[in-house]
Amino acid sequence: MDCTLATCPVSESIYQYKPSLAGNAALLAIFAASGIVHSLQYFFWRNASFSIPMILGCLTEVIGYVGRVLLADDPFSQIGFLIQICCLTLAPAFFSASIYFCLADIVRLFGEEASWVKAKHYAWIFIPCDLVSLILQGTGGGLASVAADKNTDQAPGTNTMIAGLAFQVITLVVFMTLTGGFIFRTMKARSIQEKEMGAPPKLPISRERLATFAIPFALAIITIFTRCVYRVAELSEGWEGDLIHDEVTFVILEGVMIAIAVICLNIGHPKLLNQK
Template identity: 40%
Template sequence: MSNQTGSDDLYVGCKAYNGTDTSYGYIPSGAAGSAFCVLFGVSMVAHIVQFCWKRTWWCSVFAVGCFVELLGWAARKWSADCPYNSTAFLIQISTLIIAPVFFTAGIYILLGRYIQIFGKETSFLTPKLYLWIFCTCDVISLVIQAAGGGIASSESDDPNGNTDPGTNTMVAGIVFQLISISVFVYCGTDFFLRIKRFGQLKMFTRGPLAALTSAMILSVVCIYIRSIYRTIELAQGWTGYLITHESYFIGLDGVMMIIAVGVFNVCHPGWLLPSKAEISLPQYQKTSTNSDVEMG
């Protein structure tokens, strides 16, 4: 994970850059660290205000994810000032690798809410079973990635340590997350095909549901891109091309994640997600070609 040349105390405290390789393979950008701290901080505060105002407590997962991202980018800002500090390096690894799990949890819950509103016939899984399965997958992914990070971190403290087992474990956790997202996409596609069959698809092509569904799709795409990038990055190893070039990390992790969570500040479920009772109101029913469909 790092080239620990010289004394181990080089990697504690705040040492100025002296030409020795850092654990990153570069000196992290302080400007990028500050910018993403601000962006995720603003998104976190906005999410807290929004879910408290609308009492959509399940949306707190977005705020938690923002907080974890904030910690990670703060650690990278710390590394910009103290490039050899091992604590800052390990904090950003552990936080930024697991933060998206909270965003996917929110997206899974959102589709579950769709199923609750439009009826159990719109899914081959019940809403409760649906949430249990995918949230459990998130927890499993989180545990695997955290375990891998812990193994790699402990090995990195030893100049002769082997970080490969920890790295491979982290890759396994990300791949597992990627698979669970892929299954989610399948379930989401099945939901909308059933909605179309029941004559309710027009509700999702205009108005609040169109905006919220578009936000969900955009968020999933961003998380997908990030997961593919992190899989390839870690598979290349700690000295690979992607992991030692910060521009890829900023663009394919930082930017993707702020879009993935920030889009729900703009299209917040508390404002746009109707209740089951509201679906029967004229403004929703007039968009449907079949208002006699049983809503469950």
Template identity: 30%
Template sequence: MGEENYFKYIPNETLIYVAAACFGVSSIYYSVQVFRFRSWYFIPFLIGCISEAAGYGARRYSSEHVDQIGPYIGQGLLLLLPPAFFSATVYMILKKVILCMDAQEYSKLSIKWLTKIFVAADVFSLFLQAAGGGLQGAKKKNLTSIGQGTTIFGLVVQVVAFTVFLWLTWHFTSAMLKDYNSPAYTCAEKGQERSWKAPWRRCIYAIYASGGLILLRSVYRIVEYAMGHEGYLMVHEAYFYALDTLPMFLTTVVFIVVFPPAVLKKQVELSILNSNAPRPVAV
């Protein structure tokens, strides 16, 4: 082993295996569900799960070579980028809910632009984080500083975009529930018009839950990078597992409990039953 330990601590082997197993199981689950429901918009989410699982595998390798910058940067990137993939799918879930309910008039932003704007912001954020993460492996300190700043900027873009998106989601939901002639009432089971059990609202709550978890993790990462490589958060592994690993795994659990393609399929059936006029809706 060389003199340098890029982790600044000895990574916990047990936690690495547990995290890798958790995301590995999630990857298998979403692989099956994506093909079962032909829900191709969940492919980015699946990629995020695979990246997490691979990231902990790489972290295990890097923990045995703590003096090598290559493995350290590799595992760091694999664990840094998944939320951007998760976010891309969450953006598309809202579009699916709006289309499923035939409720475009209640959205502050037209569905034509909804996913385009936020997915574009997501891709931009992903690019910045990837570029910044790569630069942090440079030997020159000025490039390392640029990489750190670029990563932080990418994370800020992610936080701002997701915050605006959650506000738009809230506005859409509120507008629907205020109008008693909206599909929230006309396409609901009797007695469940305002219930959280209504299929479309379960998807909305899943968006809120996953959004909160992704924001928590992103804010943690911003603070972590702002404090620097020698900062308190960076050199204490417990915070990484509590504020990165756990929120990201819980995000995958949210959509296991509420898998939108399956839930929205039930909403379509309710819409057809109540309207007596079947209409094709892609979920």
């Protein structure tokens, strides 16, 4: 608690390294820029169910990286640690919520007959799951922060965060399974129609618009899933594990993965599905 760079080696800080100021400032700028773009997209397109969680997620990421910047100045900063551990753990759950709402739009566009779940039920299934994940991660982050502040056992808070992250991973697996099943059944139905009609059935939107949405959307899901698996592995090792003390791995599998996701969701905005 009394350590500073003048009195203690960096190896005695929680992360055992001095975070990169340039790297964390760059990620902060990326999330701020993406959040501004998402805000403008909401202003022009009014897609609240998608844009508002994205804006909240970007704002939470920005606050989290402010904490990392504080740690770059002072790796013993208790405030910096508390800010970043809560915000960076929590933020991607907002992005997942936006993605869950998108699948309902996709199902409505291509037809519910190919979906195992009715379009209106996707929000009923996945948004409560996302809320559970948010509550567990937020509660765990709060408990871990209080424990760190009091220099007591952080295991209960850490385990609660792990539970929230693991639940998010399971939810994403179910989501990806349903999405993959819907795509497979839709393609199979279109193949049958093509054989019967002698020509491919007309798409509800142009191929160019579909590709502009689908490719970034799929990449966003993959990167968020990758990040969640990494955070489960990182926190499962505890505060003395190798992963939590490796900044390069953190930057790539946490920062870069989520940065790619938010940019992809700027590009693959669901408004593309509603325009001919």
